[in-house]
Amino acid sequence: MKTTKLLAFLVAANSLLIACNSSSSSSTADTSTKAVTSMHWGNVDGKDVKLYTLTNKNGVEIKISNYGGIVTSWMTPDKNGKKSNVVLGFDSLSGYLAKPPYFGAIIGRYGNRIGNATFKIDTTTYQLAANDGKQHLHGGNKGYDKVVWEAQPSDSTASLMLTYLSKDGEEGYPGNLSITVVYTLTDADELLMEYSAETDKTTPVNLTNHSYFNLTGDVANTILGHQLQVHADKYTPVDAGLIPTGELKAVKDGPFDFLQPHHIGERIAQVPGGYDHNFVLNRTTANLELVATLSDSISGRKLEVYTTEPGLQFYSGNFLDGSIKNSSGKPIQQYAALCLETQHFPDSPNKPAFPSTLLKPGEKYTTVTKYKVSLQ
Numbered sequence: 001m002k003t004t005k006l007l008a009f010l011v012a013a014n015s016l017l018i019a020c021n022s023s024s025s026s027s028t029a030d031t032s033t034k035a036v037t038s039m040h041w042g043n044v045d046g047k048d049v050k051l052y053t054l055t056n057k058n059g060v061e062i063k064i065s066n067y068g069g070i071v072t073s074w075m076t077p078d079k080n081g082k083k084s085n086v087v088l089g090f091d092s093l094s095g096y097l098a099k100p101p102y103f104g105a106i107i108g109r110y111g112n113r114i115g116n117a118t119f120k121i122d123t124t125t126y127q128l129a130a131n132d133g134k135q136h137l138h139g140g141n142k143g144y145d146k147v148v149w150e151a152q153p154s155d156s157t158a159s160l161m162l163t164y165l166s167k168d169g170e171e172g173y174p175g176n177l178s179i180t181v182v183y184t185l186t187d188a189d190e191l192l193m194e195y196s197a198e199t200d201k202t203t204p205v206n207l208t209n210h211s212y213f214n215l216t217g218d219v220a221n222t223i224l225g226h227q228l229q230v231h232a233d234k235y236t237p238v239d240a241g242l243i244p245t246g247e248l249k250a251v252k253d254g255p256f257d258f259l260q261p262h263h264i265g266e267r268i269a270q271v272p273g274g275y276d277h278n279f280v281l282n283r284t285t286a287n288l289e290l291v292a293t294l295s296d297s298i299s300g301r302k303l304e305v306y307t308t309e310p311g312l313q314f315y316s317g318n319f320l321d322g323s324i325k326n327s328s329g330k331p332i333q334q335y336a337a338l339c340l341e342t343q344h345f346p347d348s349p350n351k352p353a354f355p356s357t358l359l360k361p362g363e364k365y366t367t368v369t370k371y372k373v374s375l376q
């Protein structure tokens, strides 16, 4: 697992600090201005599900559940100071139990697709759950988006630590994988997501978050009018099953060229099925770098994506079809929102030339991604 070095260390140290803060009772904590509050939200698999609200000093508010680690809402002001929710989500747990396509959730053990739901490590072949035709998608039938995580809110910062033990054999993967995801809402209006994991058998790991953004805050508007910039000279073309062919193809001058900002609707007709592709990010260091910027002139909002990962899946909400309604009863139509999923490349376990996703016993998986929503 090639990941960050110094940054990873700093992040791990920071997470530890958050964990320590949360377990010691702070004598100065003022409950009336608590950065994290929680409410009971339901029960799944006999476990208590809660909804946590993280609030920063600007009054920006992000809600996260320990069911699937789902970011259910992100309330932030537009250019007129009016707050609205910029991510797809529901007010109640029942919306998620109906299995919407991964709204806001933590994805794993392997985000994105693994071809023919199988891979080999040395001489052993592993068969995963095939939950997307012949392919394995987003961790299988019951991925990390559908399990209840242990949650530890911080006493002092707008931060929530989630942990989950993914058992050896779960959805076909080898090894007990112990995972920690720390979500922090900073006072700079960023959602920091720090992922770490350890295993007792060699296994592929590729964790991400599946938030769908519509910066207008209203699903009645599509994201075709949003502008996107992605710092990627190349992308990974796919076959009919959306599995990369293995080629790293230059984006130059085609519909995948987002080196300069383009409206998403401008060239989407040239991409059969819409955008659902992994971009090969132009990284200069292993640190957290700005890799993409999304902006919307209606609200005046922009979203910046920073990550330590080598890839970014741009999914333009092609399979949304109006059959799911949001909490206000509005149908979520095709292109009502988009995902910018930071990740290693799809099907890496079967593509030796792609950066490795294998985590070995004794190693630590660490990646960091940050979404920042602000005004243009």
Ligand code: BGC
Pocket (backbone or CB within 6 Å): 101, 102, 112, 242, 276, 277, 313, 315, 319, 339, 341
């Ligand atoms: C994938 C899409 C898939 C969607 C499900 C995205 O990450 O790239 O192909 O349909 O998730 O919501």
